[in-house]
Amino acid sequence: MKHLNEEELVEYYYSPDTEACAAEHLASCAECAEAFAALRSDLDEIPVVEPPARNASYGDAVWQSLKDSLPVYENSRWSWLCPNLSLGLWKGLSYAAACGLLIACAFVAGRQWERSLTPTASVRPPQQAQPVPAHPQQRVVVVVLSDHLERSERLLVQLKHADADSEEMISPLRDEARTLLAANRICRQDANKVDDPALAPALKRLDHVLAVLANHPGDLSAAQITRLQDELNASGLLFEVRVLRTRIPEHRTVARTVGGTI
Amino acid sequence: MFRMGKDDQVAIREILSGDKEAYSALVVRHSPSLFRVAFRITGNEADAEDVVQEALLRGYQKLESFESRSNFGTWIYRIAVRCALDKISNRKEDKVSRAAEETDPEQDEVQIAAQSAGPDRLLLSGEIAALEQLALRGLTPTERTAFVLRHLEDRSSEEIAAALGIAPNAAKQAVFRAVHKLRLRLAPLRVRI
Numbered sequence: 214m215k216h217l218n219e220e221e222l223v224e225y226y227y228s229p230d231t232e233a234c235a236a237e238h239l240a241s242c243a244e245c246a247e248a249f250a251a252l253r254s255d256l257d258e259i260p261v262v263e264p265p266a267r268n269a270s271y272g273d274a275v276w277q278s279l280k281d282s283l284p285v286y287e288n289s290r291w292s293w294l295c296p297n298l299s300l301g302l303w304k305g306l307s308y309a310a311a312c313g314l315l316i317a318c319a320f321v322a323g324r325q326w327e328r329s330l331t332p333t334a335s336v337r338p339p340q341q342a343q344p345v346p347a348h349p350q351q352r353v354v355v356v357v358l359s360d361h362l363e364r365s366e367r368l369l370v371q372l373k374h375a376d377a378d379s380e381e382m383i384s385p386l387r388d389e390a391r392t393l394l395a396a397n398r399i400c401r402q403d404a405n406k407v408d409d410p411a412l413a414p415a416l417k418r419l420d421h422v423l424a425v426l427a428n429h430p431g432d433l434s435a436a437q438i439t440r441l442q443d444e445l446n447a448s449g450l451l452f453e454v455r456v457l458r459t460r461i462p463e464h465r466t467v468a469r470t471v472g473g474t475i
Numbered sequence: 476m477f478r479m480g481k482d483d484q485v486a487i488r489e490i491l492s493g494d495k496e497a498y499s500a501l502v503v504r505h506s507p508s509l510f511r512v513a514f515r516i517t518g519n520e521a522d523a524e525d526v527v528q529e530a531l532l533r534g535y536q537k538l539e540s541f542e543s544r545s546n547f548g549t550w551i552y553r554i555a556v557r558c559a560l561d562k563i564s565n566r567k568e569d570k571v572s573r574a575a576e577e578t579d580p581e582q583d584e585v586q587i588a589a590q591s592a593g594p595d596r597l598l599l600s601g602e603i604a605a606l607e608q609l610a611l612r613g614l615t616p617t618e619r620t621a622f623v624l625r626h627l628e629d630r631s632s633e634e635i636a637a638a639l640g641i642a643p644n645a646a647k648q649a650v651f652r653a654v655h656k657l658r659l660r661l662a663p664l665r666v667r668i
Contacts, residue, residue, distance in 0.1 A: 219655065252658070264514035272502055276498075279531055286491050286539075
């Protein structure tokens, strides 16, 4: 059994309610109980020192001796705002306001920094996402040159072998020629720009054939079809288009802005 | 434990607003309790009155740092304890009690019992209490203050620690050392039957 030391006995003497373990031990240990009884006797015999009595006017006397040495507190400039707040509370509010200001500055600085990094990625309201342009947006036509040459070759082949007397055969060729005519002009402009010596003349002759086929007023006569076939054979245009088609990269494109808006 | 009445808060606000006369209410209300603890620590009436005045003066000067959530009574009590501790710490440590015809703690005089005097005479002469006061003076200022607060003022270790500005465990140790020394010094006076 571990006995209580003097320190524990002193603690129990002054705080019996908080020393439950010591109480249990003292109940079962005669030696410690005797030591505690001696301690209690010694401490109980120390008299409670009662101070000399002060009369009722003692507080007033103290005040009279003090009042002349006390300075007057200056009225706080802001106390009229809320007189119930003490200086400590004002200090706390000041710290809170300073922290809030610091957080707000950090937030604004962060927003500015983010905008400077990604100026176009900023979120905008829907009505600002697509601002009205200064000029109407124009259509852009993209022509794949290889495709155009392939379709042109096919048309020329059909024209070469077409029956001049058959209106059923000529009519689809005219429609196709009208479609190809616009694309061919775009390709011609591009060829002239890049100064392609083989492509530009070929597209020019093709343009003539397509124009006659597409724009002739009324139906083409058999004689006119025959004359076109003769020109085609004489110029070697079909052969030339075939050669160009093999030479042109498959996905070479020509883009042109055309009139009208979308 | 002191309770801070609404009057204390009102008085403090008025003082900080420039009305120093409002402090008189606090002085009148708390002076008696401050004198009691000051006297118990210093063991001297004049010193206790000095401590009361000094504590109330310090309290007034530091009133701006007083937080309204706290209890003014507890706050000024702690200041008084510190002042009393300073007072007994600054006393001359080389005071020697002089032998005299009568025991007088105020004059550090003690009557020495004759060798032939028995315990009965000592008990009946009423000198033991005075000798106990002298034994109390033999403690260090911190031990004495801690013992007074624990034994006479019935303060907890936490309250003593707060008043002395030390850790609660250090306050317990100070009380224990004081009790141990007092028991050793007063043992010859005890007569156990």
